[in-house]
Amino acid sequence: MLRALAAVTVVFSFLTTTTLTRAENILFFAAASTADALNEAIKTYPVKTVAVRVSYASTGALARQIENGAPAALFLSASPLWTNRLASKNLLANDGNKPFLGNRLVLAAPKSGRVTIDIKKGFRLAEKLNGGRLAIADPSHAPAGIYAKAALQTLQVWNELARKTARTSDVRSALALIQRAEVPFGIVYRSDVIAVKDVNVIGTFPKSSHPPIIYPLSIVKKFETPAVRMFYDYLRSKKAETIFDKFGFEVSK
Numbered sequence: 001m002l003r004a005l006a007a008v009t010v011v012f013s014f015l016t017t018t019t020l021t022r023a024e025n026i027l028f029f030a031a032a033s034t035a036d037a038l039n040e041a042i043k044t045y046p047v048k049t050v051a052v053r054v055s056y057a058s059t060g061a062l063a064r065q066i067e068n069g070a071p072a073a074l075f076l077s078a079s080p081l082w083t084n085r086l087a088s089k090n091l092l093a094n095d096g097n098k099p100f101l102g103n104r105l106v107l108a109a110p111k112s113g114r115v116t117i118d119i120k121k122g123f124r125l126a127e128k129l130n131g132g133r134l135a136i137a138d139p140s141h142a143p144a145g146i147y148a149k150a151a152l153q154t155l156q157v158w159n160e161l162a163r164k165t166a167r168t169s170d171v172r173s174a175l176a177l178i179q180r181a182e183v184p185f186g187i188v189y190r191s192d193v194i195a196v197k198d199v200n201v202i203g204t205f206p207k208s209s210h211p212p213i214i215y216p217l218s219i220v221k222k223f224e225t226p227a228v229r230m231f232y233d234y235l236r237s238k239k240a241e242t243i244f245d246k247f248g249f250e251v252s253k
Contacts, residue, residue: 024227027071028054029062031078031215032170033103033144033188036195037247038076041240050227058170060141066091066220073223074232076100076215078171079143083216093219100217100236102250104190105147105205110181111198119155119203126160128184133166135174135186143213144171148187151209175199189213191248215249 030038035056042052055062055072063082066072067089075092077083080099086092107125109115115128125134137145145167152158168174171188178186179198193199219232234240241251 024050024225026050026052026073026228026231027223028052028074028076029066029070029072030054030056030074030076031059031062031143032056032172033078033192034076034101034215034249035172037191037244037249040247041235041243044239044243045231045234047227047230047234050231052231056172058137058142060143061169071223073220073225073228075218075220077143077218078103078213078215079146080214080216081143083218086218086220091221093221093224098216099214099252101215101244102252103213103215103248104207104250105144105151105187105210105213106190106193107185107202107205108175108178108188108193108199109185109202110178111200112181115184115202117202119205121155123155123157125157125185126164129164130184132184133164134161135166135168135177135183135188137171137174138167138169142168142170144174144187144189147210147213150211151187151205154209155205189248194248214252 038054059078059082062075063077063086066075066086075083083092107117107119117123117125117128136148139145139149149158152161166177166183168177171192174186175188175192177183179196185202193201217232217235219228244251
């Protein structure tokens, strides 16, 4: 039986200074799918006078909070649609809405599953569910769900699968359903599967089946400071690039 999942914003704090009174605080809003890689990147940040707090949730929810005045200085989105929306409202620094990371969309199953599925036009995923459901992030607002729906539509199987989906607030919640074997399959990002040990990749969706998966990294104009700009530059550095690469992201040059 599927457990009820509510949208939850989890806040992690990483302090790079031993004297909190001297630290400049930076609030960072980031897509849930970036949590493992971003956490590690923040831990390796060498500047000793900055305290970074990260709030992880679905991109749409975070973007709306920024629109409403939330004091986030940085925004790592899982879709350029939301950052374009913020940029159109003049909320981002001039070069803030630039491609930063890329990802791939995969079909995943619990580790115990031994199924092989060839992802192609008209593939029979609905039959493979055997009465279960397909976990996806909610396609009404979560980028992973939007990409998943687009891919299934391109492959002409969305209509038969739409009513057989278990929709979650964000992609990490969809991954949790797969990990707990509450669903036979789910559609998540490649980086999500790399971060866990109890999920198998069954197949990778063709890049041509959905819009490019692009994560823009933005500076929110109202809260830009030299410290924010320095941290932004660090995240685009070679050192940080190796971390994001390790977690399965494609780093934009």
